[in-house]
Amino acid sequence: MENVKTDGLQKVLTEGRFISAITKTIGEKLRENKKCGSCAYAAACQGGCPALSMISSGGSMLSSDEYKCAFFFGGWYEKFCNVMGDWKNLNPIN
Numbered sequence: 063m064e065n066v067k068t069d070g071l072q073k074v075l076t077e078g079r080f081i082s083a084i085t086k087t088i089g090e091k092l093r094e095n096k097k098c099g100s101c102a103y104a105a106a107c108q109g110g111c112p113a114l115s116m117i118s119s120g121g122s123m124l125s126s127d128e129y130k131c132a133f134f135f136g137g138w139y140e141k142f143c144n145v146m147g148d149w150k151n152l153n154p155i156n
């Protein structure tokens with residue numbers, strides 16, 4: 063990992079693993095993470111939160127966000143929709 067003290071701020075912010083990791087697109091994540099890429103909820107979840115992915119995996123932004131997995135696979139999306147009454151999801155999952 064780059065070090066701002068030895069590599070300089072410009073290098074850290076323009077090249078190397080840090081900038082590569084934080085500029086990954088959702089499409090890249092879905093291609094590189096097979097669980098997310100084949101997930102039925104990917105259109106709504108989009109691989110979850112990168113920060114939560116890091117926390118739940120121990121360090122990788124490209125890992126699945128296990129908190130979002132628990133939400134979607136645990137049936138909480140459907141429960142949420144049921145209690146929202148007239149609310150309409152403009153980007154429905156199914």
Ligand code: SF4
Pocket residue numbers: 097098099101102103104107108109110126127128130131134135
């Ligand atoms: S629910 Fe889990 S597996 Fe599915 S896209 Fe979200 S993070 Fe990935």
